[in-house]
Amino acid sequence: MTASIPSPLADVLARIVAPGTPALADALQHLLDHKTKPVGSLGRLEPLARQIGGILGTTEPRLEAPQMLLFAADHGLARQGVSAYGQEVSWQMAQNILHGGAAISVLTRQHGIGLTLIDCGIAQPLPAHPQLRSAKVLPDGSADASEQPAMTLPQCLQAIEVGREAVRHAPGNAILLGELGIGNTSAAALLLARLENLPIEDCTGAGTGMHGAAWEHKVAVLRQVLHTHAAVTEPLDVLAALGGLELAAMVGAVLQAALEQRVIVVDGFVTSAAVLVAARLQAQVLGYCVFSHLSHEQGHRLMLQALQASPLLQMDLRLGEGSGAALAWPLLESACRILCEMASFASAGVSTARTAV
Ligand SMILES: Cc1cc2ncn([C@H]3O[C@H](COP(=O)(O)O)[C@@H](O)[C@H]3O)c2cc1C
Numbered sequence: 001m002t003a004s005i006p007s008p009l010a011d012v013l014a015r016i017v018a019p020g021t022p023a024l025a026d027a028l029q030h031l032l033d034h035k036t037k038p039v040g041s042l043g044r045l046e047p048l049a050r051q052i053g054g055i056l057g058t059t060e061p062r063l064e065a066p067q068m069l070l071f072a073a074d075h076g077l078a079r080q081g082v083s084a085y086g087q088e089v090s091w092q093m094a095q096n097i098l099h100g101g102a103a104i105s106v107l108t109r110q111h112g113i114g115l116t117l118i119d120c121g122i123a124q125p126l127p128a129h130p131q132l133r134s135a136k137v138l139p140d141g142s143a144d145a146s147e148q149p150a151m152t153l154p155q156c157l158q159a160i161e162v163g164r165e166a167v168r169h170a171p172g173n174a175i176l177l178g179e180l181g182i183g184n185t186s187a188a189a190l191l192l193a194r195l196e197n198l199p200i201e202d203c204t205g206a207g208t209g210m211h212g213a214a215w216e217h218k219v220a221v222l223r224q225v226l227h228t229h230a231a232v233t234e235p236l237d238v239l240a241a242l243g244g245l246e247l248a249a250m251v252g253a254v255l256q257a258a259l260e261q262r263v264i265v266v267d268g269f270v271t272s273a274a275v276l277v278a279a280r281l282q283a284q285v286l287g288y289c290v291f292s293h294l295s296h297e298q299g300h301r302l303m304l305q306a307l308q309a310s311p312l313l314q315m316d317l318r319l320g321e322g323s324g325a326a327l328a329w330p331l332l333e334s335a336c337r338i339l340c341e342m343a344s345f346a347s348a349g350v351s352t353a354r355t356a357v
């Protein structure tokens with residue numbers, strides 16, 4: 001068990017503060033309430049605008065150079081038949097992403113979002129590419145969690161540093177989180193079950209297509225993994241034992257982005273699992289997170305409940321890669337434009353409500 005969080009991580013955790021100030025929140029609310037619209041009529045766009053204004057510390061927030069950081073790694077646990085696809089698909093999809101043919105390639109191109117693939121431990125080598133950051137912590141991916149911890153604590157801390165470094169290198173003021181790694185819906189389900197003390201069958205979804213008997217098998221494997229690591233309960237130890245390299249890197253990315261007061265756009269079930277770990281280490285990170293969508297993956301609803309988060313979209317996506325975050329991106333842009341460009345009743349000469357609202 002981790003007696004205490006080692007530095008420099010402890011130092012990072014101590015320096016993360018809640019976004020915004022009460023005075024800024026009041027100013028943002030006042031501006032929104034005096035735009036040429038009935039009070040509150042832009043619905044969820046209004047709290048989104050308040051949140052982004054608070055994070056960026058201004059009543060005129062402008063999103064600049066958004067960056068999709070897509071963390072990729074393989075999982076030893078995939079050998080236990082917990083995915084409908086083989087481990088080689090992580091490597092094949094990584095190449096597809098770099099060649100511009102994956103869903104996330106299309107969506108980031110469409111929305112002008114920068115895309116970087118961070119190889120934290122894909123089990124085969126990837127050729128150099130301008131959009132690839134090679135940061136393998138383990139050349140073959142994480143260990144099989146049904147036999148031993150997925151990572152040692154030093155490996156886990158190293159992966160967290162990979163995520164922090166990726167954010168430090170990224171330009172702009174918004175980070176979108178994406179992931180790739182066959183077997184990672186299992187790792188995410190394990191993190192949720194252990195950190196929230198929930199039954200594993202409620203946390204386990206079909207992932208890439210594990211239905212019926214295949215799902216039963218996935219649940220049985222994951223139950224055994226939890227049993228093997230029954231004594232592990234502290235967030236960092238849970239991440240090391242049950243998580244994966246890309247999950248640990250995403251924890252680091254969330255912490256660093258919150259530290260730097262950037263907007264964090266969370267994708268689906270797997271990226272939310274990283275946010276859950278980060279939030280258990282430092283709850284203030286949640287103020288920086290925009291939850292893009294409710295994934296079709298069973299367990300995401302419970303995960304979002306645990307995070308007290310309400311997602312922007314419900315599109316029955318069950319892909320990962322950061323696809324939901326990219327799809328939701330225009331909503332964040334609209335929220336900022338409402339604050340920056342929309343007229344007020346006074347500036348447009350429009351009469352205000354005749355009755356108190
Ligand atoms: C072709 C293909 C493209 C993907 N893109 C993301 N994932 C998603 O599915 C995987 C997790 O599901 P599981 O736990 O069932 O393996 C991860 O790679 C995730 O990013 C994909 C999966 C496949 C097969």
Ligand SMILES: O=C(O)c1cccnc1
Pocket residue numbers: 185207208267268269270271295296297300317318319320321
């Ligand atoms: O929601 C997700 O993150 C997800 C769902 C299925 C497969 N991979 C990721």
